[in-house]
Amino acid sequence: MRCISCEGRYDGDDAGTCKQCHEDHKAKVAFLTTTHPSSFSDMFLSASDDEEAAGPVLAHKAVLVSRSSVLRAMLENEMEESLSGIIKIRDVSYRTLRAFVNYLYTAEVCLDEQLACDLLVMAEKYQVQHLKNYCQKFLVSNLNLDNSFSTYTFAHQHNAMQIIDAALTLIIDNMDKLTAQEEYAELKEKDPQLVFEIYEAYLSKQVNKAAAHATTKPLYSPFGNPCGSFGNPQGFIF
């Protein structure tokens, strides 16, 4: 069968819902998506490049505290941001901040690699797990040999386990090609711990492969061929 969400093929074991339930879910998502009118907003979020952009991003405290535990703590504890109604977010571009706030209202964003990285950092900082997962999926789907080391390093910095697992698998499956890359030499210099981790995963894979290979061969016998000319004591009836 073909999934009407992701359009991938699946069989009975991986079946989810019937068509009607899928339609119901879609309608529920549409209903719960908060439109983002500037009216009645009670917060301003400003990015580091505000001057060049369209000013602060408007938002509602009710939505912010509902989506992010960090923003909840910030706003419910009468910190400066709650009293002033302004949250200044440094080191984040207007484009990223706008996409971040919009995601809190709609759970939708159109990603490119840069935006996915920037939003993952924001999602990690403000504890928006749903957005973090969304960015991880995108970055995993964009993994390739050219960006595997940089993505792996980035994922480590931001504790992005889905990406770490996927990147590590790709890297250890292509060790011979990747160790010839310039990025490999750079990584050894910059973060030797990560390189050790890669080699340890590679070693572990090799050992497992060897063990799996051994179980498919006849068991080791000190007599060589167990039915050979030296005889097999266990096979004989004395």
Added chain:
Amino acid sequence: MRCISCEGRYDGDDAGTCKQCHEDHKAKVAFLTTTHPSSFSDMFLSASDDEEAAGPVLAHKAVLVSRSSVLRAMLENEMEESLSGIIKIRDVSYRTLRAFVNYLYTAEVCLDEQLACDLLVMAEKYQVQHLKNYCQKFLVSNLNLDNSFSTYTFAHQHNAMQIIDAALTLIIDNMDKLTAQEEYAELKEKDPQLVFEIYEAYLSKQVNKAAAHATTKPLYSPFGNPCGSFGNPQGFIF
């Protein structure tokens, strides 16, 4: 296969999503469900029985205008309610109002027949189509011979097409039993137009049934049995 949402059985043609997409949808619904903290609320909604209950229901303008076009018009046009921050809702119990507001935040409600009717009326009044559909589904699933006339009448008053269709089908399939009920006599008295509509639907069903029956019989022939003793001019070679 069995749907993991409604647990009903379905076959390939009615397949919706794979399991992974279903999980993704569920996570999205959970993310978009706005928790309903009293903090930062900027609206009070009061029911007709406020004195006896726990006071007004707190809410956020941002959520109300996002879910209901009627509330949007009311609040965005600086009507009295917007300026005062208070919406007085008459003829609605605290229980219904609380469930209504909670639905706007979560798209969830635990219904009984009375609450489903009360919420359907509110959903119609405030144009919350998603809630109206939810109540209609519940009332359709609770239709039976005892409540068919009252539900049909109620559905007509509130333009609930899903219920009208289901109730009408149930009624015309059981005309003989239902016309013996006291409710039938009452309905003739109170709303003859509805009774005419029922009879017209019944008549239409009978006519269609007769037509379908006719097409499965041999075509009418003025000669009776076309191969009978009077001969069949078309069947003979002269």
